[in-house]
Amino acid sequence: MTIDWTAFTPATALAGGALIGLASILLLMFNGRIAGISGVLGGLLEGNPGIGWRLAFVIGLLAAPLAWQLFFVLPPIEIEAGYPTLIAAGLLVGFGTRLGSGCTSGHGVCGLSRLSQRSLVATLVFMAAGFVTVYVVRHLLAA
Amino acid sequence: MKTTFPALLAGLIFGLGLLLSGMANPEKVLGFLDIAGAWDPSLALVMAGAIAVSLPAFQLFKGRSQSLLKQTIQLPTNNHIDRRLLIGGLMFGAGWGLAGFCPGPAIVASGAGQEKALIFTLAMLAGMGIFRLSARKMVPAQG
Numbered sequence: 001m002t003i004d005w006t007a008f009t010p011a012t013a014l015a016g017g018a019l020i021g022l023a024s025i026l027l028l029m030f031n032g033r034i035a036g037i038s039g040v041l042g043g044l045l046e047g048n049p050g051i052g053w054r055l056a057f058v059i060g061l062l063a064a065p066l067a068w069q070l071f072f073v074l075p076p077i078e079i080e081a082g083y084p085t086l087i088a089a090g091l092l093v094g095f096g097t098r099l100g101s102g103c104t105s106g107h108g109v110c111g112l113s114r115l116s117q118r119s120l121v122a123t124l125v126f127m128a129a130g131f132v133t134v135y136v137v138r139h140l141l142a143a
Numbered sequence: 144m145k146t147t148f149p150a151l152l153a154g155l156i157f158g159l160g161l162l163l164s165g166m167a168n169p170e171k172v173l174g175f176l177d178i179a180g181a182w183d184p185s186l187a188l189v190m191a192g193a194i195a196v197s198l199p200a201f202q203l204f205k206g207r208s209q210s211l212l213k214q215t216i217q218l219p220t221n222n223h224i225d226r227r228l229l230i231g232g233l234m235f236g237a238g239w240g241l242a243g244f245c246p247g248p249a250i251v252a253s254g255a256g257q258e259k260a261l262i263f264t265l266a267m268l269a270g271m272g273i274f275r276l277s278a279r280k281m282v283p284a285q286g
Contacts, residue, residue, distance in 0.1 A: 004181035007174055009165055013185040016164020017192025023157035024193070025200040030149035032210035032217055035157060037246040042271050053150035060154020061247060062254035067155060068162055075162055077252050078170035079259040081242045090249075090263040092238030094270020097246060098278075100231020101221070104245045105157075107232075109193045113201040114218060121224050122232045129236025134176040137241065 024110055027057070036106020037061075038097035100126070145212055158251045164189040167251045169243025176240050 024035040031053055044054045065074055081089065097103040100122055102111065107126075111119020158167075165171040166189055174183035210216055239245050244252070244263050252260030 001178055001182050002180075004174065004183045007171070007181070007183040007185070009185045010188050013164050013188035014192040016160045016162070016166065017189040017194075018196045019156050019160030019163060020189070021160075021193040021196025023153045023155075023160060024197045026149055026156065027153040028197075028200060028204055028210070028216070030210055030212050030214070031146045031153075032212075032214040034218065035153060037250070038271075041246060041268065042275075045268065045271050046275055050146075052144055053146040056147045056150040057154035057157075058250060060151045060156075061158040061161075061250045064155055064158020064162060064251050065255035068159060074255060075165065075168065076170075077168050077255055077257050077260070079243070079252075079257060080170060080173075081259070083259075083262060086242050086244075086259055086263045087266040089238040089242035089244065090266025091270040091273070092234045092241070093244065093246065093249075093263075094267035094272075095274045096231045096234025096236075096238060096270075098231070098271050098274040100228050100235055101219070103235060103247075104239075105247055108190060109197060110201070111219075112190075112194050113197040114205070115198075115202075116219070116222070118219075118222055118224055118228060122228055125229055125232030126236035126239065129233045130176045130240040131178055133237045133240025134173055135179050138173075138177055139179050 020105075020109060021113075024105070024113070028110075034106055034110045036102050036110060038094075038103040039101070039106050042098050096126075146214060149212070157247065158254070160193075161248050161251050164192075167248040167255075169248070169252075172239075172243040172245075172248070176243075 027033050027035040040054050040057050068074060102122060107119040107122040161167040165185055175186035204216060207216055242263055246267060249260050249264045249267060253264050
């Protein structure tokens with residue numbers, strides 16, 4: 001392993017993370033809900049109670065780049081994957097997060113903050129699967 | 144409808160955090176997942192920053208039954224580490240590693256007008272829909 005120090009952005013990573021934590025606190029404090037994006041979306045699709053706050057949360061996410069652009073230039077969003085890969089990946093992420101009851105936000109941020117053992121296991125599993133997948137795609141298949 | 148505004152604000156701040164931290168950029172995410180290549184450790188700090196902020200609040204609200212807006216606090220109660228959790232985590236992690244997108248960043252990048260992010264998001268919603276249809280034949284889903 002070599003660390004890519006030129007790509008390493010510790011200050012913005014920590015500050016951005018703190019904002020994500022703050023957002024999770026707001027939703028818990030006022031709405032009593034977990035800020036798990038896959039759970040919010042899944043609940044919308046399944047017509048679960050709370051359509052109003054779920055839609056509002058998603059609209060907030062969609063509006064974030066627009067709000068950002070009022071003050072700053074949008075940071076780069078580089079998407080290397082082609083359409084077939086994006087579709088396969090999207091299907092896996094959608095199905096997998098519902099089957100496993102959460103994603104990086106629900107299990108990762110909120111679950112670990114609740115000290116949930118189940119979320120810790122889920123987080124370790126999806127991180128490991130992510131590491132292995134990138135290793136296979138970038139180093140085994142591309143070689 | 145009083146829960147709408149906090150949810151909108153939470154979604155907006157969450158999205159700004161994803162943009163600031165670099166998590167909304169799939170190339171940055173893949174740089175973190177590529178431990179065998181030139182590794183960018185930034186995203187570990189996103190998680191650390193988020194949890195450092197939200198952990199105290201989650202511990203504080205664990206014992207409460209109502210939010211500040213008198214909403215029932217709905218924290219997950221399931222503690223089982225079962226096959227669904229593990230397989231779901233594996234599928235999600237594989238999709239995450241393929242495209243570099245998890246659910247939140249995919250929505251934010253869609254809001255930024257990235258066509259590829261929108262394709263991923265639509266596939267993700269389809270994956271959630273397929274889960275919904277197939278789940279009827281499985282054990283009833285929680286939450």
